[in-house]
Amino acid sequence: MSKLHLVFGGRVTDPQTLDFTDPSKLDVVGIYADYAAAEKAWRAAAHRTVDDAEMKYVVVHLHRLLEPDLDKTQA
Numbered sequence: 778m779s780k781l782h783l784v785f786g787g788r789v790t791d792p793q794t795l796d797f798t799d800p801s802k803l804d805v806v807g808i809y810a811d812y813a814a815a816e817k818a819w820r821a822a823a824h825r826t827v828d829d830a831e832m833k834y835v836v837v838h839l840h841r842l843l844e845p846d847l848d849k850t851q852a
Contacts (some may be wrong), residue, residue, distance in 0.1 A: 779840070782815035783808050786822055786834030795835065808839070 784806035786812040790796045797803060806822050815836045826832035 779784050779808065779810045780812065781808055781839040781843070782812055784822065784834065785819045785836040785837070786826070786831070786832060788831050789833045790831075796831075798831075800809060804834075806834070806849050812833050812838075813837070 786806070787797045787803040788799065790798055804822070806818050809818060819834050819836050822840050823834045826834070
């Protein structure tokens with residue numbers, strides 16, 4: 778299985794949390810087959826909004842959600 782990664786972001790109530798103010802307005806950047814590509818997309822998206830402290834972008838390891846036991850056996 779590919780190690781899929783989701784990159785998305787949006788406005789948060791507090792920059793130190795992941796409490797998005799309106800989930801219906803999330804900016805879904807994309808799904809990537811490896812972490813390096815996801816990190817590159819995350820950096821580009823975060824850079825576009827660097828002056829807005831209430832905007833936050835994240836990388837989610839989808840492969841860990843889809844097969845949580847797989848990472849434990851490969852450690």
